[in-house]
Amino acid sequence: MLLVPTRYWPALVVGEAVPLAYGVFNCVAMYGYATAAIFAIPPMAVAMPIVAFCRSYLKVFPAQRVIDMRVLLACSLGVSLLWALVTYVGFLVAVFPPEHPLQVRPVIMVGLFVGNYVAILTVTTWPLLWKIAHHGTPWRLLLRQTVKASLVWEAGVIGLPVLIALSWCSLVIGPEGENVVQMALFLPVAWLTLKYGWRGAAVIGPVTIACVCLITHSAPDPIVIQTQAFVAFAVTCLFLLGARIAAQLHAQERERLAMRRTLRIAQRNLHQSEQRLRQTSTMLDALGGTVGLMQGRVLGQVRHLLAPTDRKSLSALMDTTQTRLHQLAEAMHPVAWRERGLPAALREAVGRVLDETGIRYTCEIQGRGLSVLAPAVHQALYRLACEAVTHLCARHTCHEVRLILRGGLTHGRRWAVLRVVGYHGPINVVQLAYRSRDRLAIGSRLGLSSGTVAALEDQAVLFGGTVHQRQKGEAMMLTALVYDAQPAAVGESDEEAFCTPPMLWVR
Incomplete structure (x- = not known):
């Protein structure tokens, strides 16, 4: 009914x-x-x-x-x-x-x-379990999920044999230990309830009740009624406990889905921000070319009106303007990245900035699958590399930077590990005085404002990763692990939030 x-x-x-x-x-x-x-x-x-x-x-x-x-x-x-x-x-x-x-x-x-x-x-x-599990789910898919469910396997492989063995022991032992064995019949139910919530009690509970009824006599006897009362009390408590556990698991699942949705939104916003930076960088490059062309025409028209020193200073000012525009465009989104991808950006864009600062730089890319990572992950890896390089080069004793990027696949999920090693040595006073301003400008040249470990951790957490810092002799290592973004991270809907398993609820 x-x-x-x-x-x-x-x-x-x-x-x-x-x-x-x-x-x-x-x-x-x-x-x-x-x-x-x-x-x-x-x-x-x-x-x-x-x-x-x-x-x-x-x-x-x-x-x-x-x-x-x-x-x-x-x-x-x-x-x-x-x-x-x-x-x-x-x-x-x-x-x-x-x-x-x-x-x-x-x-x-x-x-x-x-x-x-x-x-x-x-x-x-x-029937109630089947009703709420079948709601809106095709029969074939439901049967396939039922066969693959760990609850069904554990109930059939562990719970059912234990119940059969305990029932046989109750018949063999006799009236002396019958009550103890009947109480022990509810141990598999309690175990599955604690592990799976109400579904554990719903799957194995009726089998347990059937076993208790089979090994007891059906007569209006106080002992039989006492046994049935114990069964009713135990099953009621297990159902209430399982419902409460299921409600807690459901709340945890909703919290996990909300966290995933928040991460997806953050990843999507990061991807869109990088796309805007890319468009702005392209426009700045085009603007730099236009400005250079106009400055050249203006200088050609007024050259005969200016003194040689004025022409020289004006030409230098024009070159500086074009250089600044190009550096600003490179800081936002390098040309090498737009044209040849992430490996070229790590080798050329980062390497050019460090080379102009007087820091030796090497870049190694290992493993497979880096090219199939989501664009948002590529963007995060480049920003992580820039943050790590800026952080390591903040110390004036750093004279060499080594970057290693490795990709792989574990349990069907792609990942990437970025390791940046900064080697430190004695301070060269002459070089320090000559390159001090360039070192301070590394962060701005790479499009950063902080270059701290906290910024690295914030970038890695967006993609389920972590950051480790380690000092080994004269080398300081920063290692960041990131996982591939889910397809929904760059535009897929959150339909899986409505695909949660059925839950019993207790107010």
């Missing part, structure tokens, strides 16, 4: 009432007409008000693929109590034959209530 629309409930009641009435009124001579009339009431008709109230007002399904476990258990308790009460009243008004008397005691109602509750938990678990 929880899964079927309310408009089909009358048909379900009629379909249950016909065979039930036929079977009950064949036993009129045994119990009497009053008991037969009570037992002929369809259980679905008795449970209908409670189930309708839980569905409409208490919201047992507050959202798609979500079940409020407290409402579900309350509904199960209410239906079980109502069924037990109706059955108990039927026994009270029954007229038993003198040769088969039956003393109706209150313990019978307790046994009926516990038995109905355990039966509801056993029967409704798998």
Whole structure:
């Protein structure tokens, strides 16, 4: 009734009432007409008000693929109590034959209530699990996911054999250790619940209840009722615990997806910013050429009007303007990068700046797959290299820089490792005085403003990487690891946020 629309409930009641009435009124001579009339009431008709109230007002399904476990258990308790009460009243008004008397005691109602509750938990678990798992998912895909699920494998390979072994031990040991073995039957359920939340209890719980029912006698005996009560209490607690764990796992999953979405937005913004810098750099290059052409024409027209010293100073000023425009364009986005890619930018653009500063520079590129990395990762690697070079060259004792870039593939995910080593030695006072201004301008020449380890870490974290700094003798090493950006990092939607596994929820 929880899964079927309310408009089909009358048909379900009629379909249950016909065979039930036929079977009950064949036993009129045994119990009497009053008991037969009570037992002929369809259980679905008795449970209908409670189930309708839980569905409409208490919201047992507050959202798609979500079940409020407290409402579900309350509904199960209410239906079980109502069924037990109706059955108990039927026994009270029954007229038993003198040769088969039956003393109706209150313990019978307790046994009926516990038995109905355990039966509801056993029967409704798998259909509800299938409903919320099947919602909007094709059957073939759902079956494929079920076969590959680690929960199914662990329940079948570990949980089920343990339950069978414990059930066999309960039959062999005898009444002395039967209670201990019955309690031990819930250990696999508790283990899977702690690991997978409510799904662990839902998958292995009905099997455990079936094992307990098979190894116990079905009789209105206080010991049997005590065993069934323990089963009901244990299953209820495990379902509530599993629902709470699943809610926590769901919250963690949502937080993880929110973090991934934030990283994607940051990666997308970084990529767009680099694209704007590239366009600006191209425009500056074109502007530099136009300015140089115009300055040449102006100088040619006024050359005969200027003194030789003025012509020389004006020509030097024009050259300086063109050089500054070119350096600004190179700092934003090097021409080598635009034309020949990241390796050329690392070898030529960075190497030219360090060569003009008097620092020896070597660049090595190793491994495979660097060319297939996302453009945003290439941009991050270049900025990381510039940050590391600027940081190492901030010390005046640095006389050589070695850059090593390596790419690879691990567990289906591409990565890149950038290592920049700065070698330090004795200070050359003459060279220091001659190149001091050039050293201070390395960061601005490479398009940076900080050149700190914190800036390196910020760049690496955007792509799930880390940064390590190490001093070994006269060499200082900075190593940065970055992973390839997901396709959604540069424009894909966040549809996977709606593909989370089904979760039970407890308010």
